[in-house]
Amino acid sequence: MDLRTKLIVKPGTRLKLKDVDAGFHGDYASSEHAKDDLARNVARLAELQQKLYGEKKHALLVVLQGIDAAGKDGTCWHVMAAMNPQGTSVKGFKQPTAEEARHDFLWRVHPFAPGLGEVAVFNRSHYEDVLVVRVHDLVPKAVWSQRYQLINDFEKMMTLHNVTILKFFLYITPEEQLERFRQRLDDPARQWKISEADYKERAFWDQYIEAYEDMLEKCSTAHAPWYVIPSNHKWFRNLAVSHIIEKTLDDMKLALPAPTVDLEQIRRDYHQAAATKV
């Protein structure tokens, strides 16, 4: 199954998230059956990123969005960590600082855009400015409603510079979220992640869904599509994300550049020097 075709939000279409099965897991009966494919994807990612890094003709920007506990951090950990940290960056965007808030909403994200040869992951992103900002009325509708087009323009500008943009919306059900919160409560290693705000935000679930649906409709473009990743199963989420990134990098036909030096001459010089020493 080509998960890209299956999970992409076709530009110009509106998705009803309640029609999406957050528990979907493709052709795989269980995580056990997906294990080999995930391992293969992750190994390929490492290999392809090295080529991207060496070739320096393309860049990749991965945007992760999703409600609390949807698995953004876990995706970074399990998928992106496969790549060499040299040439790869993960940047999380939280509540803006006072200085960030004094600037246009793209000002704080732009410096973290990947250069040619680089992979950048945004854990949350400029999309927060049409999500939390909208749900909590942090700016007037007249302001946030203009941002969809501004985001499309901004992403278009980057893609014209050979930045490929992949945007993943990690989708879980409210029941799954509650279950994950419960697990955090019982896990001393993750209790620090719990905040009261997490629970309070649950009251805004429907407003968030509407904001996500608008975002997916207005900003899934041919140059920077959104993918909705069914994420109730963490293993399928990792599989799907790694699959889509792998196929996308593969399509770039990446190739390491030819050596700029005469390898044969260097080999001869080396052998001669070695021979002289003896």
Place this chain on the structure above:
Amino acid sequence: MDLRTKLIVKPGTRLKLKDVDAGFHGDYASSEHAKDDLARNVARLAELQQKLYGEKKHALLVVLQGIDAAGKDGTCWHVMAAMNPQGTSVKGFKQPTAEEARHDFLWRVHPFAPGLGEVAVFNRSHYEDVLVVRVHDLVPKAVWSQRYQLINDFEKMMTLHNVTILKFFLYITPEEQLERFRQRLDDPARQWKISEADYKERAFWDQYIEAYEDMLEKCSTAHAPWYVIPSNHKWFRNLAVSHIIEKTLDDMKLALPAPTVDLEQIRRDYHQAAATKV
């Protein structure tokens, strides 16, 4: 004379620079006659910038472009230096570094966009990417020709965040440029500014003029207009730029915010404390 109306490039119109009188000096017979107005403008700029800084509702971005020796540095010195350096920044953009070149062309300028309360001056700017880059074929036409729209989108995005953008093209004749180069040759304090490239670039004068005319036509927008400043006379250039900035800031109806504390109470407390001490 309202120099804004006189010198603006009306959006949607194409200007022939050879029809522009680089020696124009308005209603002023000489620099002597302009002295008082310039001093008044500069004093007003200082005052208005303090209000902008305190109010933090507006930002001002000034873009300076012009051929070598047109007076970009001099304009910074004579006009912008009137403002308090706290809240004001001047950023020069030269040939991109290797890291800058690996990113989209707006990546290196965006971080220097002014936040609310700030004034930023770009001495050269993102417009170099449709000027020197075009004249010297540094990227294919298919790439640079898209940038006019990308620039308009970028500037629009900033203006929606209350950043007012003023763009000044400092226009001198080739004869005036040569005369200024000659003066530099004779001035030990400015000889360091001379490079061979300056003279070589003169061979591309007509190509630059065409690139400037395209830039002025395609990127003088209602939200971020270009002004053509006749700059053969340095004094008139300073007068015109200071006039246009002053009128623009004046139109913002800037007002310092009301005190957030009870001044009367603080005065009473102070007097009481002072009285107790005696």
